[in-house]
Amino acid sequence: MSSPVYSLHQLGWRASYAQHLALDDFESAYPARVMAVHRSGLAVHSSRGQAHVVVPQRVVDALEVSIAVGDWVLVEDANERVARLVERQSLIERIGAGTDGHRQSIAANVDTLFVVSSCNEDFNPSRLERYLALAHQAGVEPVVVLTKADLCSQAGAYVAQAHGVARGAAVVAVDATRPEGLGALARWLAEGSTVAFVGSSGVGKSTLTNALVGNQARLTSAIRDDDARGRHTTTGREMFLTCTGAWVIDTPGMRELRVGAAVEGVQSAFDDVQSLALACRFRDCSHGGEAGCAVRAALDEGRLEQRRWVSYQKLQREVTEASRTARERHENNRQFGCMARSAMRAKRERQGR
Incomplete structure (x- = not known):
């Protein structure tokens, strides 16, 4: 059975992507969208159909952040090989686990980020704030999606809390197990648009994806009633076509x-x-008690929640530390480059004697 073929518009191509490309790029290569990232290469879709392409080391070395699901790449006409990455319109990323502070891509060229939580013990305002910060940093519209609303007698209270955290972003409560319950998401699911689901394990991201795609073959694990936590249901990032023609990226739960x-x-x-x-x-x-401190006054008067202030301070410290680490890494790379160039000059001088 032949693989489906989509037009560039159906795949989410925008005229703005071409602004960063030259005519020569299209003479020897064609644009394709990354559907999945594997160790052996990329699964891509283009107007020519589906393909598996490899990424040369020179392309990998030129990237600050690795290629992500949702990226656009130029594929060489003569070989199933990536020629270059098309400049991104957006990139959802985080700092990977460990102490080296490396950036880890989550999804690229996303129009809407669905931040998923549930109306139970999983609901965590401080965690929502982290996801919202990622969306705002990428310039992507965030939408808070609350699942398990049908199982909760106080869903309205969770919606109110989410509105207080999201501050202007849309908040929708859904029943992910019923397709008709997903109508609230329709406005963000136009043909050619790209959305991504992020959130903790077990909150219903994969169930939502299955309902939108209309394919239940991707099995999900039920939530454990005793602690309201779920098992990991997705082990890698993939991109799927929904029934409306939009593309959805499901992501693993993040500890x-x-x-x-x-x-x-x-x-x-x-x-x-x-x-x-x-x-x-x-x-x-x-903001520790100085005269005329507006933050302290808002805390004392209850206009600013103590939890939100603590969350803000924690994120600010994290941002400061990450910025310092990035500067140090840049300086180390610069010094190493200078040393390498000096060593090459010395070698050429010795050979010229």
Whole structure:
């Protein structure tokens, strides 16, 4: 059975992608979208159909962040090989586990990020704030999706809490097990658009994906009633076509979410705290009790929740540390480059004698 063929528009191609390409690029290569990333290469779709392509080491070395599901690449006409990465419109990323602070791509060229939580013990406002910061940093519209609403007698209370955290972003409560219950998501699922689901394990991301795709072959694990936590249901990132013609990226549940140097993202996610800080009497206010501190006044009067203030401070420390680590890594790379060039010059001089 032949693989389906989609037009570039159906795959999510935008005219803005071509602005960063030259005529020569299209003479020797064609654009294709990354559906999945494997150790042996990439599964891609293009107007020519489906293919598996390899990524040369020179392309890998030129990338600051690895190729992600949702990326567009140029594939060489003569070989099933990536010629280059097309400049991204957006990239959802986090800092990977460990101490080296490396950036880890989650999904690329996403129009809407569905931040999924559930109306039970999994609901965590501070975790939502982290996901919202990632979306704002990437310039992607965030939408908070609350699952298990049909199993909760106080779903309205969870929706109200989410509105308080999301501050202007849409919040929708859904029953992921019923296709008719997903109508609230329809406005973000136009043909050619790309959405991604992120959230903890067991909150219903894969169930939502299955319902939108109309394919139940991707099995999900039921949530454990005793602790309201789920098992990992997705082990890798993949991109699927929904019944409406939109593309959806399902992601594994994340045990740890570090936002890295997401300065603008954190500021946008906490715009209320930022506004209060700017209203302090002194520009260098530490918000620890100085006279005229607008943040402290808001905390004392209950206009700013103590939990939200603590969450903001924690993320600010994380951003500061990640920025410092990035600068140090850049300086180390620069010094290594200088040493390597000096060694090459010395070698050429010795050979020229």
